[in-house]
Amino acid sequence: MAEGTIKDKVAIVGMGLTRFGELWTKSDADVIIDAAWEAYEDAGIGPNEVDAAFVGTIFTGVTAACLAEPLKMDMKPVTRVENNCGSGSEALRMAALSIAAGMYDVVLALGFEKCKDCGFNVLPTTQPDSLHPVYNTRLTGPGAYAMAAIKYWHKYGIDPLEGKRTLAKIAVKNHHNGSMHPKAHLQREVSMEAVMMSPPIVYPLGLFDCCPTTDGAAAAILTRADLAKKFREDYVLIKGMGVAVSYINPWNGKCKSDVDLTFWTETDVACQQVKKQTGVKDFSKEVQMVELHDCFTITELIAYESLGICKKGEGTEAVDDGRYLLDGELPVNPDGGLKSFGHPIGASGIRMVYEGYKQIQGKAEKPARQLKNVDMALIQCQGGVPGTFQANVQLLGAADTKSKKK
Amino acid sequence: MAGITSYGAYVPYYRLSRKEIAKAWDGYPGDGYRSVANWDEDTITMAVESVVDCLRGIKRNTVDGLLFATTTHPFWEKMGAAVIAKATDLRNDLFAQDCGGSLRAGTAAMKLALDAVKAGSQKNVVVVASDCRLAPPNSGAESDFGDGSAAFMFGDKNVIAEIEGVYSYTEEFTDRWRRAEDQFVKTWEERFVNTQGYNRLLTTTVDNALKAFKLKAKDVSNLIFPAHAKTSHSRCQMIKSCGFTNAQVQDPLFDVMGNTGCVFPLHMLVSALEGAKPGDRILMVSYADGGDVFDIRVTEEIASIQGKRRGMKDHLATTRELTNYGRYLLFRGLVSKEYESPAPVPYASLPREWRERNSIMSLHGSKCKKCGAVQFPVERVCPKCLSKDEFEEVNLAQLPAVIGTYNLDYATPTSDPPNSMCQVDFKGGGRIQCIMADRDPNELEVGMPVEMTFRRFHEEKDIVHYYWKARPPRMPKKK
Numbered sequence: 001m002a003e004g005t006i007k008d009k010v011a012i013v014g015m016g017l018t019r020f021g022e023l024w025t026k027s028d029a030d031v032i033i034d035a036a037w038e039a040y041e042d043a044g045i046g047p048n049e050v051d052a053a054f055v056g057t058i059f060t061g062v063t064a065a066c067l068a069e070p071l072k073m074d075m076k077p078v079t080r081v082e083n084n085c086g087s088g089s090e091a092l093r094m095a096a097l098s099i100a101a102g103m104y105d106v107v108l109a110l111g112f113e114k115c116k117d118c119g120f121n122v123l124p125t126t127q128p129d130s131l132h133p134v135y136n137t138r139l140t141g142p143g144a145y146a147m148a149a150i151k152y153w154h155k156y157g158i159d160p161l162e163g164k165r166t167l168a169k170i171a172v173k174n175h176h177n178g179s180m181h182p183k184a185h186l187q188r189e190v191s192m193e194a195v196m197m198s199p200p201i202v203y204p205l206g207l208f209d210c211c212p213t214t215d216g217a218a219a220a221i222l223t224r225a226d227l228a229k230k231f232r233e234d235y236v237l238i239k240g241m242g243v244a245v246s247y248i249n250p251w252n253g254k255c256k257s258d259v260d261l262t263f264w265t266e267t268d269v270a271c272q273q274v275k276k277q278t279g280v281k282d283f284s285k286e287v288q289m290v291e292l293h294d295c296f297t298i299t300e301l302i303a304y305e306s307l308g309i310c311k312k313g314e315g316t317e318a319v320d321d322g323r324y325l326l327d328g329e330l331p332v333n334p335d336g337g338l339k340s341f342g343h344p345i346g347a348s349g350i351r352m353v354y355e356g357y358k359q360i361q362g363k364a365e366k367p368a369r370q371l372k373n374v375d376m377a378l379i380q381c382q383g384g385v386p387g388t389f390q391a392n393v394q395l396l397g398a399a400d401t402k403s404k405k406k
Numbered sequence: 407m408a409g410i411t412s413y414g415a416y417v418p419y420y421r422l423s424r425k426e427i428a429k430a431w432d433g434y435p436g437d438g439y440r441s442v443a444n445w446d447e448d449t450i451t452m453a454v455e456s457v458v459d460c461l462r463g464i465k466r467n468t469v470d471g472l473l474f475a476t477t478t479h480p481f482w483e484k485m486g487a488a489v490i491a492k493a494t495d496l497r498n499d500l501f502a503q504d505c506g507g508s509l510r511a512g513t514a515a516m517k518l519a520l521d522a523v524k525a526g527s528q529k530n531v532v533v534v535a536s537d538c539r540l541a542p543p544n545s546g547a548e549s550d551f552g553d554g555s556a557a558f559m560f561g562d563k564n565v566i567a568e569i570e571g572v573y574s575y576t577e578e579f580t581d582r583w584r585r586a587e588d589q590f591v592k593t594w595e596e597r598f599v600n601t602q603g604y605n606r607l608l609t610t611t612v613d614n615a616l617k618a619f620k621l622k623a624k625d626v627s628n629l630i631f632p633a634h635a636k637t638s639h640s641r642c643q644m645i646k647s648c649g650f651t652n653a654q655v656q657d658p659l660f661d662v663m664g665n666t667g668c669v670f671p672l673h674m675l676v677s678a679l680e681g682a683k684p685g686d687r688i689l690m691v692s693y694a695d696g697g698d699v700f701d702i703r704v705t706e707e708i709a710s711i712q713g714k715r716r717g718m719k720d721h722l723a724t725t726r727e728l729t730n731y732g733r734y735l736l737f738r739g740l741v742s743k744e745y746e747s748p749a750p751v752p753y754a755s756l757p758r759e760w761r762e763r764n765s766i767m768s769l770h771g772s773k774c775k776k777c778g779a780v781q782f783p784v785e786r787v788c789p790k791c792l793s794k795d796e797f798e799e800v801n802l803a804q805l806p807a808v809i810g811t812y813n814l815d816y817a818t819p820t821s822d823p824p825n826s827m828c829q830v831d832f833k834g835g836g837r838i839q840c841i842m843a844d845r846d847p848n849e850l851e852v853g854m855p856v857e858m859t860f861r862r863f864h865e866e867k868d869i870v871h872y873y874w875k876a877r878p879p880r881m882p883k884k885k
Binding site for chain 1: 759766779780781782783789810811812813814815816817818820824825827828829831835836837838839841847852853863864871872873
């Protein structure tokens with residue numbers, strides 16, 4: 001089996017991100033246009049300099065026309081990709097692979113979603129099997145992850161109240177980080193008391209354990225690494241890209257008997273792919289920031305362990321130590337994560353890359369947010385529920401790491 | 407001699423106190439409780455429960471007849487017995503039919519089953535009666551009615567109770583009725599109904615029956631006698647005028663269940679058999695436009711079944727109180743659920759449901775013939791060894807199981823909140839993720855035993871979809 005590497009072949013030279021939130025006054029087309037034009041301007045290109053485009057969306061847009069139409073990309077190779085909550089990550093991956101294959105020089109990857117227009121406060125189901133007459137078990141996102149929390153506490157003998165407290169600390173951290181990001185959906189701090197006392201959504205997860213339902217779009221302009229300097233000095237290189245998909249669909253009552261709800265195996269597998277591509281041995285030592293998928297606080301806790309930035313069962317201790325705070329030894333979700341940004345599905349994977357891109361460039365929106373010396377950023381975007389995950393892990397590096405690390 | 411070879415019963419988990427009903431209407435508070443079917447139960451799903459109970463330890467493929475009796479059939483047209491047979495994994499070469507339209511439907515189905523066995527046309531016939539009648543809100547009947555089901559198997563081997571005689575008396579009398587288009591049971595005023603109907607007709611029926619059976623009242627150990635209400639003066643009069651004493655009378659269970667319609671005499675018969683001794687003689691009487699009377703003699707074989715069925719005892723010992731009358735209205739669909747957000751509902755495809763009927767209706771999973779891995783639903787490729795089309799179907803519905811993990815969902819709309827979801831790990835392998843029913847949210851924990859229960863899952867495009875949920879076993883906790 002061929003095992004290639006994407007390392008240092010593709011660069012990100014421009015990015016755009018809309019304000020995330022309840023964008024009642026903006027249409028699908030509006031957020032797409034806003035994100036795309038910001039990316040064009042950031043890359044210093046005009047709209048007709050894009051050779052090809054990949055758009056990630058799970059339910060807002062169907063066919064490539066959902067992107068081509070608002071951006072007026074007539075007669076261009078435009079493709080819609082979908083891979084659950086990683087639809088944006090996959091748009092970026094397809095864009096990078098198409099460049100690495102030598103097909104195009106400048107490619108747009110854009111992810112978007114308008115979640116608020118559908119009339120209910122949860123995400124609509126679009127799993128391939130969601131049309132089944134009965135297997136659809138009324139499982140919700142929080143419902144699936146709540147079961148993981150119960151199992152995690154059971155496995156590690158954690159008292160539920162203590163377990164809730166650990167999760168609350170994660171929410172408090174991400175709210176704090178998000179309070180400083182002008183594009184976040186929720187730009188405010190929350191107290192431990194507020195999180196602990198928040199109304200139950202799905203026990204044991206309360207309101208503040210869940211990310212909000214949000215509209216938004218994010219875009220990236222990618223090019224060949226050897227062309228990147230023409231666009232800017234501080235381009236960001238793609239170091240590695242891993243993806244793993246599992247197939248049993250608990251949304252439909254199906255369950256693989258050996259799925260471990262206390263570890264995101266798909267993320268681990270995707271990490272191993274990235275490590276193989278890049279030669280990186282230990283993320284916790286070699287990256288300076290992590291953006292990970294925190295649709296719920298328990299998702300983040302288990303992601304620490306699955307990414308290998310802490311050991312299995314060590315998540316609680318790491319949270320108590322403040323290891324992943326903005327000023328901790330390895331900041332996690334410095335932009336506030338899904339907790340603050342919300343989760344416009346198709347946009348999230350590229351929104352995470354946006355934060356890595358800005359931090360590496362030293363261009364975080366506010367000085368208080370800027371991390372010191374970010375050379376490499378680890379991005380993890382995960383979708384679905386345990387048993388039917390898609391996990392995308394991507395490693396970004398500063399332009400000069402190429403010469404330094406070689 | 408032909409007779410009853412097994413019994414089973416089911417009383418729903420929830421019960422509503424008569425005090426709570428009285429509170430809703432500022433009425434006179436009565437004693438005790440009535441049973442209330444959960445929002446996802448109907449007479450078909452309740453019947454499945456009783457058939458499962460009745461067939462414990464009995465090979466399902468020995469059953470060659472199934473009669474389903476109810477006055478509250480979920481369908482005007484569609485065979486309930488066929489649904490019950492599929493859910494309980496009965497064989498397809500089966501004589502099956504539904505009986506209804508009268509509160510004598512339960513005892514009538516028993517007579518038909520008995521006669522079929524006697525005639526030799528069937529060997530083992532299961533009769534299941536199930537009712538969930540709606541009384542007009544703020545009526546006495548609302549407190550007096552109960553929901554539930556009961557089942558008996560008839561055969562001529564290992565008979566636990568011989569039927570020594572059946573006597574029927576039929577004379578048209580309108581006291582209670584529901585027109586085809588009515589939702590609620592209607593009734594004429596009590597004096598006429600009791601003096602000219604209940605008293606006169608039942609006295610005649612029982613007198614005639616005793617003569618036909620060549621029995622005296624004193625020969626009877628247990629008298630199973632129907633009644634419309636708990637405090638029925640005419641019932642006491644009746645018992646006396648037929649020559650019986652109160653000591654002979656089987657408890658009509660009004661304190662814990664209520665009048666369960668066409669199941670009522672069958673429920674009392676299960677109760678009687680649970681405490682019966684060999685040689686006991688039970689007289690079972692049903693009432694509607696006359697009545698059916700059964701002369702039942704308990705045999706030595708009764709010991710082989712007693713204690714091996716949940717019957718009335720276990721079900722009545724494992725109940726939970728509905729906290730208020732509003733929940734009852736919601737369960738019976740008497741108030742609107744329009745508060746629910748317009749979440750998408752699964753697409754109703756009958757071909758798809760039909761293709762997957764073994765998994766959906768009978769809860770079959772597949773077991774790999776190569777490596778033994780069990781998965782649900784039935785799937786063609788083994789997740790472990792990837793062998794294709796090398797599997798046998800296994801019935802997961804009756805396997806012991808435990809909760810792998812669970813949640814309590816306060817956001818998903820349901821008439822019985824919170825919506826509890828769990829992963830169920832079956833003994834011998836296989837896992838399913840499903841909704842929980844009939845549970846105390848405070849008692850759930852990882853590793854606790856659960857069993858599967860057949861429920862009315864949802865309706866879409868006027869199609870009723872049945873499927874399985876998990877619940878804690880309806881057995882009293884061992885002390």
